[in-house]
Amino acid sequence: MLANDSLRLEGLVIGELSGVDLTIAPGEILCLAGASGSGKSRLLRAVADLEPHDGEVWLGETAQSSVSGHTWRARVMLVPAESQWWADTVGEHFLEDQADAGDLEALGFAPEVLGWEVNRLSSGEKQRLALLRAVSREPAALLLDEPTANLDEATTRRVEAWLTTRIRERGWPVLWVAHDPGQIARVATRHRRLFDGRLQVVEEGAWT
Numbered sequence: 001m002l003a004n005d006s007l008r009l010e011g012l013v014i015g016e017l018s019g020v021d022l023t024i025a026p027g028e029i030l031c032l033a034g035a036s037g038s039g040k041s042r043l044l045r046a047v048a049d050l051e052p053h054d055g056e057v058w059l060g061e062t063a064q065s066s067v068s069g070h071t072w073r074a075r076v077m078l079v080p081a082e083s084q085w086w087a088d089t090v091g092e093h094f095l096e097d098q099a100d101a102g103d104l105e106a107l108g109f110a111p112e113v114l115g116w117e118v119n120r121l122s123s124g125e126k127q128r129l130a131l132l133r134a135v136s137r138e139p140a141a142l143l144l145d146e147p148t149a150n151l152d153e154a155t156t157r158r159v160e161a162w163l164t165t166r167i168r169e170r171g172w173p174v175l176w177v178a179h180d181p182g183q184i185a186r187v188a189t190r191h192r193r194l195f196d197g198r199l200q201v202v203e204e205g206a207w208t
């Protein structure tokens with residue numbers, strides 16, 4: 001199913017951060033950078049309706065304030081830096097037939113991973129499986145908080161390739177928090193930086 005709704009942030013104010021206006025088109029990956037503590041995770045949480053804020057977020061014609069948080073987050077899916085797991089085994093977190101063997105393989109897993117205990121997972125395994133879980137639920141937009149933070153270079157490239165392919169196929173608007181200029185250059189269609197409580201446009205080549 002191809003999504004074709006834009007994600008639009010309108011006059012968002014969260015803590016020290018204000019005046020956030022942004023439209024992310026279907027299939028677009030907007031990379032968000034900024035120093036530690038600049039408010040990247042809080043912004044993502046506000047867009048997911050997990051943090052109090054002023055302003056409005058729109059998914060197509062649907063306003064965040066017009067639906068329940070639960071309904072909103074099923075469409076605008078946040079993958080936090082620290083994923084949450086509530087059952088004993090990996091497979092219990094996926095609906096039947098949701099975890100595609102091809103996707104598992106692309107992320108470096110054999111199908112047997114579905115029978116693994118969650119508490120044996122490494123942080124990088126958790127991160128990759130949390131991404132697969134989010135993507136498998138057929139959201140309409142994705143919010144990714146440093147999705148490759150716990151991964152080595154080769155696995156990072158693998159996850160980037162898998163994610164960007166899925167994003168293009170499905171047409172999701174994506175807000176992707178990233179620190180690595182190399183990653184931003186590879187995946188971003190646009191990038192912005194949080195600085196001094198504002199969202200700034202970053203010129204090409206301005207990364208240090």
Ligand SMILES: Nc1ncnc2c1ncn2[C@@H]1O[C@H](COP(=O)(O)OP(=O)(O)OP(=O)(O)O)[C@@H](O)[C@H]1O
Binds near residue numbers: 015035036041042043
């Ligand atoms: N609920 C809250 N109430 C007040 N302040 C908060 C709240 N949540 C986070 N903060 C503060 O807001 C600032 C931004 O936090 P945030 O987690 O968004 O940073 P970040 O840019 O994602 O940083 P990092 O790159 O280190 O993950 C921090 O100073 C943090 O302590």
